[in-house]
Amino acid sequence: MYSSRSASHKYQDSVQTLDMPIRKKIILYxxxxxxxxxxxxxxxxxxxxxxxxxxxxxELYEYQLKESKEHMAETxxxxxxxxxxxxxxxxxxIYAITPTYARPVQKAELTRLSHTLMLVQxxxxxxxxxxxxxxxxxxxxxxxxxxxxxHLYEQTPAEWKHKPKEPNWVKPRGVLQRNKALAWLRAxxxxxxxxxxxxxxxxxxxxxxxxxxxxxxxxxxxxxxxxLVGGLxxxxxxxxxxxxxxxxxxxxxxxxxxxxxxxxxxxxNLQHLLKRPEVKFLLQVKGGWQESELLTHxxxxxxxxxxADNCTKVYVWHTRTEAPKxxxxxxxxxxxxxxxxxxxx
Ligand code: UDP
Ligand code: MN
Numbered sequence: 001m002y003s004s005r006s007a008s009h010k011y012q013d014s015v016q017t018l019d020m021p022i023r024k025k026i027i028l029y030x031x032x033x034x035x036x037x038x039x040x041x042x043x044x045x046x047x048x049x050x051x052x053x054x055x056x057x058x059e060l061y062e063y064q065l066k067e068s069k070e071h072m073a074e075t076x077x078x079x080x081x082x083x084x085x086x087x088x089x090x091x092x093x094i095y096a097i098t099p100t101y102a103r104p105v106q107k108a109e110l111t112r113l114s115h116t117l118m119l120v121q122x123x124x125x126x127x128x129x130x131x132x133x134x135x136x137x138x139x140x141x142x143x144x145x146x147x148x149x150x151h152l153y154e155q156t157p158a159e160w161k162h163k164p165k166e167p168n169w170v171k172p173r174g175v176l177q178r179n180k181a182l183a184w185l186r187a188x189x190x191x192x193x194x195x196x197x198x199x200x201x202x203x204x205x206x207x208x209x210x211x212x213x214x215x216x217x218x219x220x221x222x223x224x225x226x227x228l229v230g231g232l233x234x235x236x237x238x239x240x241x242x243x244x245x246x247x248x249x250x251x252x253x254x255x256x257x258x259x260x261x262x263x264x265x266x267x268x269n270l271q272h273l274l275k276r277p278e279v280k281f282l283l284q285v286k287g288g289w290q291e292s293e294l295l296t297h298x299x300x301x302x303x304x305x306x307x308a309d310n311c312t313k314v315y316v317w318h319t320r321t322e323a324p325k326x327x328x329x330x331x332x333x334x335x336x337x338x339x340x341x342x343x344x345x
Contacts (some may be wrong), residue, residue: 091122092216093196095270097181099174100138100203101130105321107137107345109203114145117201120212124196126184128177129153137344154180160283169287174202174263179280182273191274197222199267204321211315214307215267221299224308226265229318235262239310246304246311254288259295264316266291268298 096117100110110127117123125147129138132155142149154176162171178200185198197218201207215222223246225236230253238248251260259266273279279297281290308315332338 085119085121085123088122092270093194094120094123094212094216095126095181095185095196095198096123096201097126097128097178097198098201098203099128099130099177102135102137104324104326104345106203107141109321110138110141113201113203113205113207114141114147116207116209117147118145119209122216123148123212125149126181127151128180130156130174130177140344150181150184152177152180152184167287172281172283172285172287172290174200175281175283175290182280185270186274186277189270189274191271194270194274196270197267198270198273200263202263204319205264206317206319208315210308210313214315218267218269218305220269220272220303220305221266221295222305222307223261223266223311224306224316225311225314226262227314227317229262229264230260234314235260235265237261237304237306237311239306241310244306244310245302246306247301257289257292258301259292261291261295262318263291264318266295272298 098110098113100106114125117125125142125145127138127142127149129135129152131153134151134153139151142151156176160171160175162168162173182198189196197215199215211224214224223237225234227234229235230251232250232252235251236249237246238250239245240247249255249260251257254260276298279294281294285293329339
């Protein structure tokens with residue numbers, strides 16, 4: 001009984017489907033057809049190349065993001081480093097004057113010096129090339145330091161150039177270059193307003209950071225010991241510990257000089273210098289008398305300000321870099337080749 005009833009229901013259902021109005025049927029078939037069509041289009045467009053391209057694009061984006069993240073980290077690091085040596089408007093500026101000339105070790109010397117100076121607060125580096133133009137090597141090095149710098153040039157005339165076999169002291173070095181820097185200071189700074197100290201920092205010496213802290217508050221002219229110069233381990237002012245004044249020198253070479261001191265051993269207050277516009281270095285000065293001659297126009301023995309713990313500490317060394325042997329390079333050059341082709345050394 002039960003089963004016959006359910007069979008008759010099924011029969012009626014199928015009759016109802018068949019009885020569907022023709023319009024509804026068409027819509028149903030069309031909808032089915034559309035679904036099949038959409039499915040087919042979907043399958044057909046699933047091109048593996050397209051996915052590959054998308055993956056590659058995503059990978060590229062990922063790489064670019066990573067790169068810019070690293071770039072930002074590097075910028076932050078640089079900013080952070082400059083934070084350590086922030087510019088303090090209340091602190092006198094150290095004007096470090098460096099004459100420099102082209103030779104195989106020039107980039108090494110300037111790199112070493114610049115990396116020291118990067119650690120000094122409120123420093124302005126004045127680099128004067130002994131050249132008739134600004135060279136690409138020095139220009140790019142200066143740009144990369146992120147230091148405050150002024151780049152100048154002044155060529156030493158050929159007759160004043162040091163010859164290879166000549167003793168060191170025969171002709172003065174860096175004279176016109178230091179004068180060029182002094183002229184720049186006078187043209188660009190104001191003796192009434194600008195506070196600072198001027199220091200002659202040759203490109204080949206070795207400098208301790210303490211030196212710069214010491215010299216910054218120089219009132220007129222300050223002095224301190226210099227290591228490895230004048231034929232001695234250390235050449236230094238003698239200080240009377242009771243009065244705290246300089247009373248003499250330990251120099252052995254030309255001790256008759258009024259100020260027997262190396263270029264690296266003194267600093268001059270900026271205003272003190274600017275108020276004496278005639279003071280400069282001279283080419284015609286006797287060998288080794290350059291510093292002494294300059295200082296006689298700026299100060300007297302009893303006015304000197306001894307630094308570095310009453311001149312008992314060495315914070316700068318008159319190191320000199322040995323000229324490298326380039327005999328193999330010369331051989332290469334004879335064959336029209338060179339090891340530094342396309343690479344700056
Ligand atoms: N200098 C220069 N032109 C030269 C020789 C030297 O500009 O023809 C620079 C050099 O780069 C250095 C300074 O002058 O910064 C002193 O030279 P050097 O170190 O050779 O002298 P020394 O060590 O004998 O005092
Ligand atoms: Mn030197």
